[in-house]
Amino acid sequence: MQQTFRCPACGAQFPTQLALEEHVSREHQGTQLPPSQAKDPASSREFPSDESIEESREREGQKAG
Numbered sequence: 001m002q003q004t005f006r007c008p009a010c011g012a013q014f015p016t017q018l019a020l021e022e023h024v025s026r027e028h029q030g031t032q033l034p035p036s037q038a039k040d041p042a043s044s045r046e047f048p049s050d051e052s053i054e055e056s057r058e059r060e061g062q063k064a065g
Helices: 017-027 035-039 050-064
Strands: none
């Protein structure tokens, strides 16, 4: 099975990463996030991972104790 590269913005598939990058630069120039991710705050990079939340809770617990 041949590996394909999927455009995160529109879902189009390409046979090479170069073809995908060319597509993105032509079709989605200036687009930061795919619309589905832009509408879903849970997928935003601003939100910490579960591990970061757990670590911050441990630090807060140490400050209180």
